[in-house]
Amino acid sequence: MKHRTAFAWLAGVFFAAHAGAQTMPTDDPNQWLEDVEGTKALDWVRAQNADSQKALTADPSFGQLRDDLRAILDSNARIPMVVKQGDYYYNFWRDKEHPAGLWRRTMLAEYRKAEPAWEVLIDLDALNKTESKNWVWHGADCLKPAYARCLIALSRGGSDADVTREFDLPSKTWVADGFFRPEAKGGLNWKDLNTVYVSTDFGPGSMTTSGYARIVKEWQRGTPMAAAKTVYEAQTTDMAAGGFRDLTTGFERDFVQRSLAFYNDELFVVGKDGQLVKLDVPNSAQKNVHRQYLMLELRDPWTVGGKTYAAGALIAADFDKFLAGGRDFTVLFEPTEHAALSGYTWTKNHLLLNVLEDVKNRITVLTPAADGSWKREALVGAPGFGTVSVSAIDDEESDDYFMTVTDYLTPTSLRLGTVGSAPETIKQLPAFFDASKLEINQHFATSKDGTKVPYFIVSPKGMKVDGKNPTLLYGYGGFEISLTPGYSAGVGRAWLTQGGVYVVANIRGGGEYGPRWHKAALRENRNKAYEDFAAVAEDLIARKITTPAHLGIQGGSNGGLLMGNMTVMYPQLFGAVVCQVPLLDMKRYSHLLAGASWMAEYGNPDVPADWAFLQKYSPYQNVSKDVTYPPVLFTTSTRDDRVHPGHARKMMARMKEQGHDVLYYENIEGGHGGAANNEQSAFMQALAFTFLKKKLF
Numbered sequence: 001m002k003h004r005t006a007f008a009w010l011a012g013v014f015f016a017a018h019a020g021a022q023t024m025p026t027d028d029p030n031q032w033l034e035d036v037e038g039t040k041a042l043d044w045v046r047a048q049n050a051d052s053q054k055a056l057t058a059d060p061s062f063g064q065l066r067d068d069l070r071a072i073l074d075s076n077a078r079i080p081m082v083v084k085q086g087d088y089y090y091n092f093w094r095d096k097e098h099p100a101g102l103w104r105r106t107m108l109a110e111y112r113k114a115e116p117a118w119e120v121l122i123d124l125d126a127l128n129k130t131e132s133k134n135w136v137w138h139g140a141d142c143l144k145p146a147y148a149r150c151l152i153a154l155s156r157g158g159s160d161a162d163v164t165r166e167f168d169l170p171s172k173t174w175v176a177d178g179f180f181r182p183e184a185k186g187g188l189n190w191k192d193l194n195t196v197y198v199s200t201d202f203g204p205g206s207m208t209t210s211g212y213a214r215i216v217k218e219w220q221r222g223t224p225m226a227a228a229k230t231v232y233e234a235q236t237t238d239m240a241a242g243g244f245r246d247l248t249t250g251f252e253r254d255f256v257q258r259s260l261a262f263y264n265d266e267l268f269v270v271g272k273d274g275q276l277v278k279l280d281v282p283n284s285a286q287k288n289v290h291r292q293y294l295m296l297e298l299r300d301p302w303t304v305g306g307k308t309y310a311a312g313a314l315i316a317a318d319f320d321k322f323l324a325g326g327r328d329f330t331v332l333f334e335p336t337e338h339a340a341l342s343g344y345t346w347t348k349n350h351l352l353l354n355v356l357e358d359v360k361n362r363i364t365v366l367t368p369a370a371d372g373s374w375k376r377e378a379l380v381g382a383p384g385f386g387t388v389s390v391s392a393i394d395d396e397e398s399d400d401y402f403m404t405v406t407d408y409l410t411p412t413s414l415r416l417g418t419v420g421s422a423p424e425t426i427k428q429l430p431a432f433f434d435a436s437k438l439e440i441n442q443h444f445a446t447s448k449d450g451t452k453v454p455y456f457i458v459s460p461k462g463m464k465v466d467g468k469n470p471t472l473l474y475g476y477g478g479f480e481i482s483l484t485p486g487y488s489a490g491v492g493r494a495w496l497t498q499g500g501v502y503v504v505a506n507i508r509g510g511g512e513y514g515p516r517w518h519k520a521a522l523r524e525n526r527n528k529a530y531e532d533f534a535a536v537a538e539d540l541i542a543r544k545i546t547t548p549a550h551l552g553i554q555g556g557s558n559g560g561l562l563m564g565n566m567t568v569m570y571p572q573l574f575g576a577v578v579c580q581v582p583l584l585d586m587k588r589y590s591h592l593l594a595g596a597s598w599m600a601e602y603g604n605p606d607v608p609a610d611w612a613f614l615q616k617y618s619p620y621q622n623v624s625k626d627v628t629y630p631p632v633l634f635t636t637s638t639r640d641d642r643v644h645p646g647h648a649r650k651m652m653a654r655m656k657e658q659g660h661d662v663l664y665y666e667n668i669e670g671g672h673g674g675a676a677n678n679e680q681s682a683f684m685q686a687l688a689f690t691f692l693k694k695k696l697f
Contacts, residue, residue, distance in 0.1 A: 028585075030653045034592065034646035036638060041649070045638070048652060048664040052633070055663060056690045065494055065689060070096075070682035072432055072489045079414050079427045082111060084393050086147035091118070092137050099677040100124035101137050103152075112426050121172055122152070138162045142169065143190045144247050151179065151188045151196070157639040160594075164188040179221065186213035189244040191254065194221040197243035198228055205236070210597035212240035216256055232256045232268070232276060239597045243270075249396055251291045261600035262479060263299055269323070277323070290346055294319040296329075297341060299515040310334055312514040314341055314353070332366060332374065340514030342482065347392045347399040350419045352379060354390060359442070359454055359484060359512050361388040365419055381422030386410060387484040390417075407485040408458045408502070409435035409492075432489030433497045437461055440485070445539035447508075448531040451520075454512065455536045456485060457545070458502040470696040471501040471546035473537060477509035477529035478558035479601060480518035494689035499697070501545060507532035509558075523603045524613040530565050537566075537573045548630075549575045552692045556580030557643055558601075564619030564651065567629055576695035577632040578688045581640055584647040586618035587611070592644035620651050625658035632660070633691045635684060637667045663691065 035041045056062060074096040082089035088105040104118040128135055138153035148169050155162040164187065166178030179196055181188050185207070186200030199213035200206075202225075208214045214236060217228035234241035239259040246253045254270035260283065267287045268276040279294075281287060286297040294317045296302075302309050305327030309315050312335035317328060333341050333353055342354040342361065351366040351374075363379040382388060386407040393400040399419040406412040411431050417423025439461050444452040463469060472495055476483055483504050491502055506512040509521035509529040521529040537553075540546050551574050555563045560582020567577050587605050589595040603610035605618075615621055623629075632655065636648040645666060652664040665687055667680055 028588070028650070030650040031588075031646075033649035033653060034588075034644065036645060042638070044653075045649070045664075045666045049666060052663040052665045052687065056687050056694075059690050059694065061693070062686055062690050066682050066686035068493055069490055069685050070678060072493065073678035073682055075432075077430045079412060079429050080116075081414070082106075085142045086144070088147070090140070093118075094678055096678075098123070098125055099679060100128055100135065103137065103140060121169065122167070140167070141188075141190065143193060145249075149175070149178075149193065151190065153187070156183065158637070159639045159641045161185050161641055177222075179219070181225070184213070185211055187242060188219075189242070190247070191218065191245045195219065197231070197245070198225060199240070199242045200225075202226075208234065208236055208238050208240060208596075210239050211594050212597070214238060214241050216241050216243040218243070231270065231274075232258070234258045239264075246289065248291060253289065255289070261597065264600060279322075289319055292319055293317070294322050295332075295344075299519075305329065311516060312340055314344065330372065330374065335514050335516075338513075340512070340517070342511075343389075345390055345392045345401070346395045347401060347419055348395055348397060349399055352390050352392075352401065352419075354388070356482065356484070356512060359456075359482070359506050360385065361484070363388060363390055379417075380420060381415075381417060387486055406487045408440050408456065408487065409438055410487060412487050429487065429489075433492030435492065435496075438496060443539065443543075445505075445532070445535040447528070447535040449528070451508070451528075451532070453505065453507055453532045453535055455503055455505045455539075457540075458496060459545070460499070460501075463501070463545070465544040467541070467544045467547040468550060469501045469546050470499065470550050470693070471503060471540060471552070472692060472696075473503045473505060473533075473540070473551065473553045474559075475505040475507055475533050475536075475553070475555050475562050476557075476559040477505075477507040477521060477533065477562055478518075479509075480511035480515065482506070482511040484512075490685055494685065495692075498693065500693075503536070503540065505533055505536040507536070522601060523610070526602065526613070526617050529562065530569060530617070533562060533566060534570045534573060537570070541573070548573050550696050552576035552578070552696045554578040554580070554688065554692075556582065558583065560584070560643070560648075561586075561617075561619070563632075565617055567632055568619045568622045568627075571627060571629045574630040576692055577630055578635070578692060579632055579648070579651075580635045580688070581637065581643050582634070582647055582651075583643055584618075584651040585620040586614045587621060589644075589647070592646060594642050595644070620647070620654065623651070623655055623658065623660075625660075629655070629660050631691075631695050632662045633688060634662065634664045635666070635688065639668070 033041050080091040080093055082091045089111050090105045092101055092103050094101040101124045102120050103122040104120045106116045106118050110116045124135055134157050135154040136158040138155050140150045140152050142150040150167045152165050152167045153162045161183055163183045164181040166175040168175050181200050184201035189197045196219050198219045199216050202215055206215050214234040216232040217230050219225055219228035231243055239261050241258050243256045256268040257265055259265040264283045267279045270276055281296055282302050284299040288295040296315050298309055298311055298313050300311050313331055314333040315329040315331055339355050339357045342356045344353050353364045355362045363382040365377050365379050367375040383405055386405050388405050390401050390403045401417050403415040403417055403423050404412055411429035413425050414427035415423035416426045437460055441457050444454050447453050483506055495502055507529050508517050511518055553574055560579050563577050563579040564582055564584045583589050590599055603614045605611045605614050634648040634652050636645045638645055652662055655662045
């Protein structure tokens with residue numbers, strides 16, 4: 001579920017960063033591998049890729065698996081998820097014939113059909129051919145209410161840095177001399193037809209140390225971007241800044257957001273006189289202004305107006321009264337030991353709350369009354385099991401919503417509903433694998449400090465508990481991101497139908513139990529995430545589901561850091577590790593690409609007190625030639641300008657030099673996702689699952 005928040009402008013910005021590394025003194029002999037596109041470094045990459053391809057692609061099952069995964073990714077039977085803008089429903093689509101993708105639209109009546117007729121607006125493959133580029137789609141923002149002009153974000157090769165170009169929908173052409181933002185880490189946001197807010201690289205000193213835009217300007221059509229008027233400047237040491245307009249009819253307002261770090265930001269209202277008024281609310285709260293309401297999702301307890309509101313609560317106040325000094329809030333949700341807010345969405349007349357109860361979704365409808373009270377009832381037709389998300393279709397026009405329902409074995413369905421009536425299924429993903437002989441169970445492992453850690457296990461019905469089951473354990477554990485059950489045709493085809501057991505651990509650092517679950521594993525307490533993951537592994541072994549020789553683990557990004565630490569700290573528990581687009585050198589991470597923006601999560605390695613605990617959880621510094629580690633496959637992307645590929649490169653180089661069993665593959669394109677199109681995705685997935693099968697079966 002996505003709710004409309006002041007963070008919308010950051011959707012394509014938060015993880016963008018400079019493609020390079022800042023120089024600092026080091027005694028690291030492998031630092032030359034941080035030269036992302038240097039000839040020597042890329043020659044090294046190609047040599048490692050060749051070794052990995054020789055070891056894995058020669059496997060008799062590799063080619064068929066790659067082709068099957070590609071067929072799944074290209075399948076026209078996938079659900080084309082849509083976003084309503086005006087009268088049309090928009091979708092971006094990739095398939096075998098259109099690997100780069102099509103941006104297209106249709107009407108609701110047509111969308112309901114099994115095979116809708118689509119109006120193609122932008123053919124990205126054709127554009128790439130014409131311009132000799134490898135553009136990757138980053139999204140479209142069309143200006144209401146006419147929805148005739150759109151700001152299109154495109155990335156070269158999948159990097160987070162992108163360009164923004166203006167597109168005319170009626171003529172399906174790029175606007176000559178229209179708004180254009182050169183490649184950078186930032187964005188354009190509509191204010192009106194002739195005005196945009198721009199945050200981007202304006203030249204030396206205009207970016208933060210995290211690699212994001214720090215200056216917000218108002219740019220008038222027909223003038224050079226250099227002439228845009230400065231609205232706000234954040235500090236160089238901040239994370240980012242951006243400006244946007246809420247275009248809700250009758251509630252049009254302009255905002256500027258200053259992000260100091262993740263879950264640490266300030267929100268300003270731009271007055272008619274151009275002056276900025278900072279909202280007097282906690283920096284850690286997630287802030288959303290919706291029509292007459294100020295909505296705050298608290299991450300810390302807050303005492304205001306003589307009352308104390310709990311961390312994890314959702315509270316609301318009248319926005320105009322708040323600006324005038326009022327501090328009267330209504331509690332819309334308060335967490336419990338087993339329940340946390342997952343998200344919320346507004347329809348025209350209702351607020352739909354999505355709550356996780358022991359990692360199971362529950363949807364509640366809240367309806368505001370004229371007297372300030374809120375009626376509360378369950379959403380009609382919401383299923384009792386599975387991952388359920390709801391999103392308003394058009395919060396100004398109706399109480400209609402889309403609902404998606406899924407779990408590990410149930411193909412995703414898309415339902416269309418109206419508050420008060422049961423939703424109807426309008427799209428259903430076909431079964432890409434036979435799940436009839438599989439089942440889902442939830443268990444709780446006990447971590448080192450006594451905390452109960454939930455995990456899901458997908459296994460054959462009547463599975464023998466003899467310790468011989470090849471088992472893949474997946475985890476993330478960071479940035480308050482929750483891992484909820486979802487249908488993965490790739491996992492089904494590549495692992496479950498081959499006799500493997502699949503496990504997902506809901507460890508601390510994630511958001512499964514709200515802010516408290518995340519904050520429990522921040523900075524000096526990062527070890528809690530690793531202890532939780534180890535506890536799940538040990539519980540699987542104790543239940544005789546598997547043994548270390550048959551237990552593999554997988555994770556990417558922050559989950560890649562998890563994989564690195566599990567390898568170094570708990571090598572005796574695992575038989576194979578897939579470590580994807582990882583952080584691994586926690587001494588250097590804050591000086592590489594977007595790393596500085598994650599210091600609130602991990603700590604600042606340049607501060608001795610922080611390095612004292614960080615060094616304990618820095619795999620690159622702790623790997624040793626004197627320890628036997630499980631085999632590891634590292635994968636990353638040259639074009640990843642979020643997590644620097646140097647992390648994986650250097651860890652591979654060090655472990656290989658020490659004589660460990662390691663393989664490495666770096667996709668030359670693909671960004672932080674590791675692949676730029678379905679062909680590359682299928683290849684990378686096939687490498688990982690072939691590696692796991694060879695090591696664990």
